[in-house]
Amino acid sequence: MPPAPTPTAYARYAPWRRWVEIGFWVMNIAVSAIGNSITVRMEMARAGLVFHPAEPVVWEWSSALTFLALVPALVWFTRRFPLDRERWRRHLVLYAAASVVFSLGHVLGMVGLRELAYAWGGGDYDFGPWGRQFLYEYVKDVRTFVSMVAVIAAYRFGLRRLQGEASLLDAPDDDSPPVEPVERPERFLVRKLGREFLIAAEDIEALHAAGNYVNLRVRGREYPLRSTITAIEGRLDPARFRRVHRSHIVNLDHIGSIEPLDTGDARVHLKDGTVVPCSRRYRTALSS
Structure with a gap:
């Protein structure tokens, strides 16, 4: 029997690939939520606003957890409709529509988690006028959407370079x-x-x-x-x-x-x- 081929860098990485990918998103989003919770609390205290110490944590973590839940759908979407050289113009319209769906999913999940957290604490969460607030959230979410798509595309490009195409x-x-x-x-x-x-x-x-x-x-x-x-x-x-x-x-x-x-x-x-x-x-x- 001929000797087994020497494992490539990709072959050594493959058994860990799933855990690395999950760990990346969990760690990245968790660090962002922790950092944003601290900065929001500091800014509100500096402005002299009255708030419960847990509120910034609820706001940021409800947003972060919803983003994390949307990652699998975004990974599927970018695999199903890749922005490659041959089809990027045709798929660009789909990505514009997907950014709206992405933001809507984020807002619904985020508001739902906040309402549950406030209700558990005996309070009531008011998101405000939905039309104006959704537009405000979409402007922020579209930047997150583009960043996540770019990260996924760069990671896949690196994998193909490592694996060989x-x-x-x-x-x-x-x-x-x-x-x-x-x-x-x-x-x-x-x-x-x-x-x-x-x-x-x-x-x-x-x-x-x-x-x-x-x-x-x-x-x-x-x-x-x-x-x-x-x-x-x-x-x-x-x-x-x-x-x-x-x-x-x-x-x-x-x-x-x-x-x-x-x-x-x-x-x-x-x-x-x-x-x-x-x-x-x-x-x-x-x-x-």
Whole structure:
């Protein structure tokens, strides 16, 4: 058995990725809430206003917790409608609308938490005229919305740089013939940390869809390719690659075994130990 490949920086980071991402948002929003609570209390005391010491804490933490609850929806939205070079103009209108929905969700959640906190303390929270107050909150929220979108986009860009991003080899700009078939490429170009190298199509063990990308699995490493699973399936050699699931394609040369399931589905075990789901729709074609 050949020795296992040396883990890349991305492979070492992957097991911690979810906890790092959750920790970042929790820590960032918590620090902001604590800092804002202190500064609001100091400003109100300096202005000579009468207030309960807990009020600034309730205001800032109700806002912060609502922002935190909105993070998963914002992550999904930015993945579903990315601001990439090809589609940013078309998606810009969607982002403008999303900022309004984001602010509305923030205001409703924030006011709801404040009303609960005031009621628990025996008081009553008055948000004020909704039209004017929402406009005031939206002006602040849109800056937070843009900042969070920018952070998410920068983080994903860094991940792709660390992980390596694949692309199809394009036809030459002049009239000279391409070095290989463009419609069914034999190699893929991978850019990783400022370097470029080629991977042979036959070395791809499996592919799986992930949002707007298809991850190419090569020697235990994955490289995202901006494409749909259906589009890339049409450019692979059908004698070597076979669709086994709506989100998965496998290289027949890398299949170790197929495990039938009682449901009619199956599990495809690759030679490196990776398990890929196989739906009953594709199981018969896989065995042929």
